[in-house]
Amino acid sequence: xxxxxxxxxYLFRKEGQNVTLSCEQNLNHDAMYWYRQDPGQGLRLIYYxxxxxxxxxxxxxxxxxxxxxxxxxxxxxxxxxxxxxTAFYLCASASSSYEQYFxxxxxxxxx
Amino acid sequence: xxxxxxxxxMDCAEGRAAxxxxxxxxxxxxxxxYWYRQIHSQGPQYIIHGLKNNETNEMASLIITEDRKSxxxxxxxxxxxxxxxxxxxxxxxxxxxxxxxxAGTRLFVxx
Numbered sequence: 001x002x003x004x005x006x007x008x009x010y011l012f013r014k015e016g017q018n019v020t021l022s023c024e025q026n027l028n029h030d031a032m033y034w035y036r037q038d039p040g041q042g043l044r045l046i047y048y049x050x051x052x053x054x055x056x057x058x059x060x061x062x063x064x065x066x067x068x069x070x071x072x073x074x075x076x077x078x079x080x081x082x083x084x085x086t087a088f089y090l091c092a093s094a095s096s097s098y099e100q101y102f103x104x105x106x107x108x109x110x111x
Numbered sequence: 112x113x114x115x116x117x118x119x120x121m122d123c124a125e126g127r128a129a130x131x132x133x134x135x136x137x138x139x140x141x142x143x144x145y146w147y148r149q150i151h152s153q154g155p156q157y158i159i160h161g162l163k164n165n166e167t168n169e170m171a172s173l174i175i176t177e178d179r180k181s182x183x184x185x186x187x188x189x190x191x192x193x194x195x196x197x198x199x200x201x202x203x204x205x206x207x208x209x210x211x212x213x214a215g216t217r218l219f220v221x222x
Contacts, residue, residue, distance in 0.1 A: 102154030
């Protein structure tokens with residue numbers, strides 16, 4: 001059963017801690033993306049990667065970091081430098097930058 | 112910068128057609144119209160896309176005006192499970208990282 005998985009679904013952290021969100025896909029897609037969504041808002045692009053070992057900043061990359069060591073995986077680290085980390089985080093993948101397929105999301109709460 | 116304008120919310124009776132409009136008056140010649148939807152607390156789901164011809168698939172129909180400045184997504188027989196936020200997006204075919212998700216239209220399907 002092909003798709004995108006994100007884990008965990010809910011994540012709680014204390015302020016000042018870094019946290020890494022997992023995103024894995026078995027669709028053999030080249031491109032992967034991370035978005036952030038705040039309540040009642042649309043999605044904002046954090047980082048994207050169009051090929052292994054390469055990634056680009058999106059519109060709101062400050063306070064976040066990513067890696068793309070494998071085609072299947074694109075983990076996102078929310079660092080302590082991110083001022084308002086509490087949000088719904090969505091990962092997506094696409095073949096040759098065509099239609100994007102989204103994972104179920106991770107809801108991060110930082111207190 | 113949002114390239115599309117959509118109504119904030121719409122209602123539809125179950126079993127009736129839902130017609131969701133979108134204005135994209137600044138669309139470029141190489142940009143496609145994409146529609147996604149997001150059911151509460153889930154990742155967005157791709158619905159349909161088109162360039163200038165009308166398109167239909169198992170989920171919906173997309174009607175694009177001749178001048179390409181607006182489009183309408185049609186759900187022919189709306190069900191309660193179609194209640195979601197619907198996003199209209201314009202972007203080049205190979206440009207997933209240029210996908211801008213605005214606030215979308217909240218569609219409420221009522222019994």
